[in-house]
Amino acid sequence: MEEITNHLEGRLDTIEEGFKWMSSGVLEDTLACVDSTAFIAAKIEIKSEKFERLKFRHEDLVKESRTWSEKFHVLRNLQKELITLLPQAMIKSKDTLTSENKNKNLTIPSLIQFKLPEFDSIPAYMKGRLNYNSLNQALEEFNSVLKTKYTFFNQGFNPNANFKTKTKYQEMKKLETKETKGLCFLVMDDIKALPSFKTDSSRKSIFSILRHFHKIKEIRGPGSIVRYAVIEGI
Known part of the structure; x- marks a missing residue:
């Protein structure tokens, strides 16, 4: 003006x-x-x-x-x-939703370590170069990653989290199928960096033994994705 x-x-x-x-x-x-x-x-x-x-x-x-x-x-x-x-049943607070999510959380299983008689019963061709201590060390590493992964997953999706955290949760959710319902599993991206699983021969021997003792099962697809689901004790 x-x-x-x-x-x-x-x-x-x-x-x-x-x-x-x-x-x-x-x-x-x-x-x-x-x-x-x-x-x-x-x-x-x-x-x-x-x-x-x-x-x-x-x-x-x-x-x-x-x-x-x-x-x-x-x-x-x-x-x-x-x-x-509105009916009270339709009004859900954030605390209510969090409580419901907790009720649906998966119980995180652990692979039980082998006892010496069990290890001795494993066929030589299946063990390869694995010894008793290295096999149980592999189980500890597997259990540790599984616990970390599902402790995060059990927290549920948080829309207020940062982009990286939300993306991580969504990628985990996408890996679930009808066959994995109620099961905790790892995929190769979770495992390949672990010391006991770095070589192809070690991974092959470990997973062969775990399948043989019905500790895990492999759930495949779509594509080349393989899920190593813990079934021990189920």
Whole structure:
């Protein structure tokens, strides 16, 4: 507003200066001043009309904004009233949902370590280069990763968590199938970094032994995904 006022005042000063030239009595200067003054006056009139239109538009926007603000408050109040009319069974707080999730948590199993007589009963071709201590060490590593994974998973999906945490949970959820219901499992991405599972030969021997003693079962697909699900004690 101040900028427009200053601009118009500047234009009026120019017209006033022109009138001084007109009073000098010089014909050429007077005609030039008349032309210039008429042009400036026309521009002032156009800008003045434009300003009036903007002024009215601004007033309309203010009124519209107030109207929408009033509607918003009405809707908020209506929402509060509707919630009070809903059956209590339909109103679930965050604490209620968390409690329900806890009731559905999976019990995290552990692979029981081999006793020496059990280890001695394993066929030589199945053991390969594995010894008693290295086999049980592999079970400890497997159990540790399984516990960490399902402790996180049992917390449920948190929409307020960061992107990395939400993505991790969703990727775990995608790996579940009808066959994995009620089971805890690991996939190769969970296992391959573990010291006891780094080589193909070690992994092959360990999983062959675990299947042989019905400690795990493999659930395959879709594609090349293999899930190593713990079934011991189930």
